[in-house]
Each structure stands twice: as C-alpha cells, then as structure tokens.
Amino acid sequence: MKKFIHKLNFPSKRMVFIWVAVLLVSGAVLIPVMGTFIGSYAYPDNAFLLTYTKLHDYIAKLGALGVERYVITKYSFDVLWPLIYVVFLNVMINYLRQYVKMKSYLNLLAAVAFVFDMLENLYFGSYLANHGSEFIGYIGIVCYYVKWVAIVVLVCVLIYKFIIYFKLEKNPNEGPKEVK
Numbered sequence: 001m002k003k004f005i006h007k008l009n010f011p012s013k014r015m016v017f018i019w020v021a022v023l024l025v026s027g028a029v030l031i032p033v034m035g036t037f038i039g040s041y042a043y044p045d046n047a048f049l050l051t052y053t054k055l056h057d058y059i060a061k062l063g064a065l066g067v068e069r070y071v072i073t074k075y076s077f078d079v080l081w082p083l084i085y086v087v088f089l090n091v092m093i094n095y096l097r098q099y100v101k102m103k104s105y106l107n108l109l110a111a112v113a114f115v116f117d118m119l120e121n122l123y124f125g126s127y128l129a130n131h132g133s134e135f136i137g138y139i140g141i142v143c144y145y146v147k148w149v150a151i152v153v154l155v156c157v158l159i160y161k162f163i164i165y166f167k168l169e170k171n172p173n174e175g176p177k178e179v180k
Contacts, residue, residue: 011095023088026081034077037069044070044124045078050144052137059128067128074125079118086114089154096161099168106157113150119143 011019034045044050044058059067089110096102123140126132 009094010098011091013095015091016095019088019091023084026084030077030081034073037073037077044144050141052134052141055124055137055141071125071129074121074128078121082114082117085151086110089113089151089158092158093154096158096165100161100164102157102161106154109150109154113147113154116143116147116150120147 044055047054047058062070090107093102093106093110120140120143123136123143127136127140
C-alpha cells in the first residue's frame with residue numbers, strides 16, 4: 001500500500017497516461033451504463049445550472065421507475081466515478097508539482113470536490129427516494145454547485161500549469177517563475 005501511495009504522490013509519465021486512460025474508459029463505460037439503466041440520458045447529473053425546478057422536471061421525465069433506478073445509481077455508479085476522477089486529478093496535480101511550482105491546497109480542492117459529490121449523492125438520493133423536503137433538495141443543489149466549482153477551478157489551473165510545463169519542456173533553462 002505504501003508503494004501505491006508513493007506512486008500517487010510522485011507519479012511518472014506512465015502513471016499519468018494510465019490514469020488518463022482509466023478516466024476516459026470509465027467515462028465511456030459508466031455514463032452509457034447509467035443512462036441505459038435509468039432509461040434516459042436526461043438526469044440531474046447531466047444538467048447545466050441545475051435548479052430546484054429543473055430537478056422536478058427531471059423527476060417528471062424519468063417517471064417512478066426511472067427515479068428508482070436513478071436513486072440506485074446515486075449509491076453505486078455515482079460512488080465509483082468520483083473516486084476515479086479525484087484520483088485522476090490528484091495524479092495530475094502531483095505530477096505537475098514535480099516540475100512546476102503549485103500551491104499545496106490543490107489536492108485539498110480535489111478532496112472538496114469528492115466530498116461534495118458524495119454529499120450531493122446522499123442528498124439527491126434521499127430527496128428522491130423519500131420525496132424529501134425542499135430543504136434537502138436545495139442542500140443537494142448547493143453541493144452540486146460546490147462540486148462543479150471545485151472541479152472547474154482545478155481543471156483550469158491544471159490546463160494553465162500544463163501550458164507552463166510544456167513551455168519548460170521546450171526551454172528547460174527558464175525554470176519555474178512562480179513562488180510556492
């Protein structure tokens with residue numbers, strides 16, 4: 001286990017390619033499986049700017065069986081996917097940290113995205129399974145937005161840092177210009 005954790009903290013290019021492949025393959029497999037299982041590809045996880053009204057529109061579109069299956073996915077498929085993307089994000093952060101100065105809180109931001117994704121699953125699953133109160137629905141939506149803000153910020157930072165990394169690879173004499 002220590003060796004695996006060490007490889008995650010100091011990943012090689014090979015490890016980066018493996019996790020890119022894992023992310024792409026799992027996304028290509030899990031998303032269609034979820035859509036087929038639920039019976040529709042229109043479900044709240046695919047929404048952009050989710051609101052309480054849109055949540056109810058999805059519930060109406062899915063129907064009773066679709067909602068039941070969606071709740072099952074919240075506690076099965078939608079637990080596996082966040083694990084995959086949070087490890088992917090941490091591998092990318094740790095790989096770049098070896099070559100480019102980066103803030104140490106970025107790994108924590110990936111953990112925040114994971115925690116709020118799990119909370120979103122919990123609240124949406126509870127809300128839909130028990131026809132919960134509006135408050136539970138709104139808390140789920142807040143978790144949804146915190147998760148997506150954390151992911152978008154991380155992806156933007158990673159893109160920026162990869163640009164710096166590729167510039168350094170072309171001209172290694174420049175060195176990192178940012179302060180840790």
